[in-house]
Amino acid sequence: MLLGETVAVALQSIRANMLRSVLTMLGIIIGVGAVITMIALGSGAQKAVQDRIAALGANVFTVFAGQARQGGIRITDRTILSTDDYEALRRDARLLKAVVPEMQQSLQVKYGNQNSNLNIVGTTAEYTQVRNYTIPFGRMFTPGEDEARQRYAVLGASVPRMLAGNPAGMIHQTILIRGIPFEIIGILGEKGSAGGFGNPDEQILIPLQTARYRVFGSNRVRSFSVQVADGVPIEQGMVDLERVLRREHKIRPGGENDFTIRNQQDVLATQQQATQVFTSLLASIAAVSLLVGGIGIMNIMLVSVTERTREIGVRKALGATRLNILMQFLIEALTLCLLGGALGILLGVGTAVLLSRVMQWNTLISPLSVAMAFGFSAAVGLFFGLWPARRASRLDPITALRYE
Amino acid sequence: MTGTILNTEERMAMLPADVPRDAVIVTRNLQREYDMGGEVVRALRGVNLTIRKNEFVAVMGPSGSGKSTLMNLIGCLDSPTGGEYWLNGHRVSELEDNELARIRNKEIGFVFQTFNLLPRATGLHNVELPLIYAGMSGKERRELASQALVKVGLGDRMSHRPNELSGGQRQRVAIARALVNSPSILLADEPTGNLDSATSEEIMVLFDSLHDSGQTIVLVTHEHDIAQHARRQVHLKDGSVERDFETGRKG
Structure with a gap:
């Protein structure tokens, strides 16, 4: 019309x-x-x-010390996770493919004439595999280097920029962490903030044993990233971990856990x-x-x-x-x-x-x-x-x- | 009622017996009352009028005589409150809105005092308007419209907008628009009211020639020398026909 x-x-x-x-x-x-x-x-x-969520990997969960909450009241987090727990899990857990401890402190870092306060994470060689990191420059340290307490550092993706360095050129350069010289052996790929605790791109990884004996001087572990063995449901992995940790912490049947298991996927x-x-x-x-x-x-x-x-x-x-x-x-x-x-x-x-x-x-x-x-x-x-x-x-x- | 399957001849056969077979407009006791806030104003009090094909009628009368009301009824812009009206055999006194629009489109060509052209459209497009509402295709439309403009002597002004034309030229465009659908009647309401006397005369000469070529024309005016061009004058007073006579004079 x-x-x-x-x-x-x-x-x-x-x-x-x-x-x-x-x-x-x-x-x-x-x-x-x-x-x-x-x-x-x-x-x-x-x-x-x-x-x-995709980057996390499908079968990974995290364990923290202490109980988050009970009946609205925060119960003490006096209890800690330690490298002993790590050893126990490695020894006794049957359904876990990898247990990656993370020690963490915020420390002064110096590179050239640049100064910054960054999260230093002491961890094992499996960290990058469990947390799904890529390594565009250099490499991750090996379990042997971890045992040998090598002063090797792997930088998060944003760190070179924060220290005014060029990623490729920083490999094999020296970086001072709390005054201790470390050799930079790798740069991690970008991950993006997940929200919550810290930006994973703004941290520096060092070997667990190096962190324990040379830098932090403590056996306190902030958290474990746990990867469940292939084909095992994530809930079964959690039960397995609970069993080992309760025995290790001598918690009687019926007693409350003194650690918290968090499934990152749920959070996300x-x-x-x-x-x-x-x-x-x-x-x-x-x-x-x-x-x-x-x-x-x-x-x-x-x-x-x-x-x-x-x-x-x-x-x-x-x-x-x-x-x-x-x-x-x-x-x-x-x-x-x-x-x-x-x-x-x-x-x-x-x-x-x-x-x-x-x-x-x-x-x-x-x-x-x-x-x-x-x-x-x-x-x-x-x-x-x-x-x-x-x-x-x-x-x-x-x-x-x-x-x- | 106005069966669309009937042709004009068959429709005419349904008119009252005393009506001439070539009647275009027939009114019987046509009435129009207005309700002005409870008070009933009787604008038309039973008008009987028969206008035959190729007549040239001037409707005259002072203001308030019912002249405009009669125009509106004849032009199918309004519906009567009483009586009957046949236009070209259509019993239009009882038609509803959409059918009235169709009748206006096919049977009536309006010419207004104030031209009433669309200001933003060209002369050609203004003339095309009735054909657009008749649902005619673009090419056919432009051809008929330009023919109509040539007929009123504006063949060389087709793409001008109204504000680029003189008053006389504007009224010619309006007349072309009224004629383009070959209507049964040309209904002109004070067509020279906004024109100077020389231009008025030109327009009236155009009306004369249209009448000569067979067009039925109803002209509403209060000017006697304009009415002189018509062959018949109908004088209204207080809503009734006061005088209705042939002038016999050709303009």
Whole structure:
């Protein structure tokens, strides 16, 4: 039904009131842009968490000293994990493929003339395999080097930058940790923060025995990363570990564990849920601005109907039906919204790209969100265009023709 | 009622027996009342009027005589509150909105005092409008529209917008628009009211020639020298026909 003509008239009328049309569209442009940017940010955050889950490895859990909480009261964390526990686990656990202890202290580090305070992690050679690290430069230390208490250091991905060094060139250079010279033998691949404790890219790995006897002088272990043997469910691995540690800590049957097992995957899954809620929240707030934009469209369409009352009268006198007039104004509102929607998509995608480039935020533009925003702006056009269009279509031709 | 399957001849056969077979407009006891806040104003009090094919009628009368109300009813812009109205055999007094729009599109060509052209459209596009609403395709439409513009002497001004045309030229575009659908009647409401006397005369000469070529014309005016161009004058007073006579004079 005269669609071509109707669209042409709509475009003509938008062009004739260029400034007004652009200002009206601005509401839709900003609304659609905001929705797309917010969803891109949320999806980006979700993807980052998903990548973390994938990077963790499927069958890894962590053990900490002390009980997190009981009945809302934090119970003492006097009890500790030690290298003795590590030995016991290595000796007695049957279902665990690898147990990786982590001793940790924040220490002064000096490289060239650069100074920094960094987390020093004393661990074993299996660390990179269990925690899924890549080693783009150099290598990890070997179990033999660990036993030999070598002063070797493997740097997290961000450390070279923090110490103003060039990763490749830092291999075999000397770094001072609490004044003790270490040879840099490897640089880890980037991991990204998992949230929670510390950034895994900003730490320095040294051999466990070196840490214990040469740097920290303590046998206290902060945590174990435990990898369950292939084909064994992660829960069975946890039971196995619990059995060994309870015996080692001499806990009587019925007594509470003095250590905490945390499954990182659960933590991240919770985090992902939180991110999802956050994304929907941001998107709904942005959608409100789209709604406000729609009201702007309705407002300007009502003005347009009033301004063109006479034109409506003429068109009716020449044989336009109510439906013709209704469609004319509806399509005009729709055109405004869709133009605004298209520009809004450009704005939203541009903002998302800018945020990821400049602010280093994770963004992910999904085609679905773009399609949804576009569809939503069309729906806004229909919804808010309908009432003014109905008003126009119901004008009495005689009154409309006489309208000054 | 107005069976669309009937042709004009068959429709005419359904008119009252005393109506001439070539009648285009027939009204019987046509009434229009307005409810002005509880008070009923009787704008038309039973008008009987028969206008035959190729007549040139001037409807005259002082303001408040019901002239405009009659125009609106004849033009199918309004519906009567009483009586009957046949236009070219269609019993339009009982049609609903959409059918009235179709009748206006096919049977009536309007010419207004204030031209009422769409300001942003070219002359050609303005003339195309009735054809657009008739659902005609683009090519056919442009051809008919340019023919109509040539007919009113504006063959060289088709792509001009109304603000690039003089008053007389604008009214010619409006007349071309009224004629483009080959309507049963040309309905002109004070067509020279906004024009100077020389231009008015040109427009009236155009009306004369259209009448000569067979067009039925109903002209509403309060100017006697304009009405002189018509062959018949209908004078209204207080909502009724006061005088209805042939002038016999050709403009």
